Amino acid sequence: MLRFVSHKVTSRVYSTTTRSHVGSTASSWTTVVSALARSGVIDALHAAVELLNDGDKPDDTSSVMVHLLRVSGNHGYVSLCRQLHGYVVKHGYVSETRLSNSLMRFYKTSDSLEDAHRLFDEMPDPDVISWNSLVSGYVQSGRLQEGLCLFLDLERSNVFPNEFSFTAALAACARLKISWLGACIHSKIVKLGMEKGNVVVGNCLIDMYGKCGSMDDAVLVFRHMEEKDTVSWNAIVASCSRNRKLELGLWFFHQMPNPDTVTYNELIDAFVKSEDFNSAFQILSCMPNPNSSSWNTILTGYVNSEQSREATLFFTKMHSYGVRLDEYSLSIVLAAIAALVVVPWGRVIHSCGLKLGLDSRVVVASALIDMYSKCGMLKQAELMFWTMPRKNLIAWNAMIYGYARNGDSTEAIKLFSQLKQERFLKPDGITFLNLLAVCSHCEVPMELTLGYFEMMVNEYGIKPRVEHCCSLIRAMARRGDIWQAKKVIQEFGFGFDGVAWRALLGACSAGKDLKAAKAVAGKIVVLGEVDEDEYVYIVMSNLYAYHEIWREVSQIRKIMREKGVEKEVGSSWIQEQNVAIQL
């Protein structure tokens, strides 16, 4: 028995008319299907459900089911769709590829990628559409590696990939910045003669090369495209903006026939990235149809250039101008507020989110977790985290970071083990960075810390970055194991990275180990990175002062004065705070 409860009360026109056609099944189903295609959707669904419950089976059941699934899926009738799936199984239509494809589309659009995948696995012969649907499902929900693995499975299967398969894979390569695979796919596209005659393929290639930092290749693809649409132009302007080629971007913009809002937003982004906020404002005030994104781009620019105060002022301006605030506006301004540590403002944005119905969106909720934990309000952060309806990895990472930042290693580790139990989530490089950070400045046994590091590399295949090694260095140095820490730097090939040595210097300084600090500072001098900031000078000067070697202290102060890296009032305290938190 199927049960359909629509969102609104409807008349039963269709059910009565269809009832009168006793015996003429075909015509009633034709009525239903044509109604589904045009208007009167809800009535048609009611009629269809009644027909099915009456045991009235359409001749072309799979076609009718495809229609019903599409329409009820589009209208958000999730329960009805699942029941239709049951009907399909019960009446033995599951092995029909096009019907399964319809069901897959429903599952992936209703956030049940796992159900879509399960369905795919049960299909006797999936076609290229089944494959594309699943690959794009993974790519669109941000599970890029899994999407790419599936694409590679498709390549190995007996199904032949088409343009749609390649565009989905290229999108994943772009976001993961895997240019070599992107280039492989490009050559395959050329070999198959697909690079001409399909604008979307060209657009994806421009975007992929642009995101991978290969500006020249992006331009080359753009130049060779026979047909260009607005997206092609926007993609090339975006590539210029991303790769800091403001002049080139402007040049393309002036050639462009019909710029749209996205084009102008890209230009705003290009100016903001080169910290030319005045030009960005100018575009915002002159462009034809500014939207929330146009404003958000400037807001993001302020946050990224560490002008949090300006960001909050700009947000106020957005509000007073009546700009529609979306989930991104809220999450960006929350990042600014978190940096400024102003809880009352954070609360205002929280209630703003509640009012707009955006508070449970992943970006907003994660930003709230981050803001509350940066303001030391862990209980509030926890409340946000546990009440989130769908938690993605960003939310988990934000909460682990919250514990790490507040020095609660027990809770951080507990949450990490809970994350490991999650079926569809996998810790990433950021997760381990937060976890190792908490190990490095709390009383976590060294074996456990090393265990996490090895787990990251061996179990999850994550290549350690210099930041991961810095945490390990701090953890070792904290236990006085400066020379083992030094070995870590060299073992992982970060010997030429000033960041790693600075981390070690910080560790030496915390342990008041002057001898080791002198050696490490010497290394930084050799690397030629000593003039980058006053950090090395300040650490050494403080360390000499601690050991009461005043001659060296005044010597360093003299060098600092000469080089113009004068220590500002209070900056030493800030430095120490930074060393203490170091996340």
Added chain:
DNA sequence: GTAGGGTTAG
């Protein structure tokens, strides 16, 4: 009146 794809803000 059958199913699948791309660009911007995070």
